[in-house]
Amino acid sequence: MQRVYSLLVDNNSGVLSRISGLFTRRGYNIDSITAGVTADPRFTRITIVSSGDEIILSQIEKQIAKLEDVIVVKVLKPEESVYRELILVKIRANAQQRSEIVSIADIFRAKIVDAERESLVIELTGTQSKLEAFLQLLDGYEILELARTGIAGLSRGIKDVTFIE
Known part of the structure; x- marks a missing residue:
């Protein structure tokens, strides 16, 4: 659990x-x-x-x-909270693979934050399940480096907000 x-x-x-x-x-x-x-x-x-x-x-x-x-x-209970995580993925990408990888990134609303001749760096923010699904679609490509932030989260609404003077 x-x-x-x-x-x-x-x-x-x-x-x-x-x-x-x-x-x-x-x-x-x-x-x-x-x-x-x-x-x-x-x-x-x-x-x-x-x-x-x-x-x-x-x-x-x-x-x-x-x-x-x-x-x-x-x-933070899942149904009462908002969780997000950031992932940066550096992928080896030749000319043929580049358009395929960009298409996958577009599906997830990910951003290409760096493009070199032989690689792309993609940034994606979302729930853990969204990030896992993205990585599964990249399974056939060579991931050179990967960095994840871990979850950041807040409760929904204003009932649990702590005000400190």
Whole structure:
């Protein structure tokens, strides 16, 4: 079972290290982690995807909430949240393959962000399932490099927004 946690934390040095250290010390798994400053530079939003059974996932939430710099921990349920991930893919592409690859990119509304004589770099943002489907269609091509950001997510609507003075 997988769970997505959205953390609002104080933007202090070492906060990400302390949070990831908690996972390391307790033997919890991090499937992905993203972090970035919010609209208010005093705070950072961290999105963590972790997996385990219900007991472990509940323990993770409780342990994170105990950390000093953590202001709010939310579990982002798929039906009540928006998740996105970014992927950059560098593909070997000769003249014949180039139009085929561009067609696949167009289907997914991906962007060609770099084109060289023998390769293309494609950027795609979306859900994990969209990115996986894109990669499956690229299966017959040589992927030279691949980078993924991990999930960033927010809850829908305004009911769960945390306002801090």
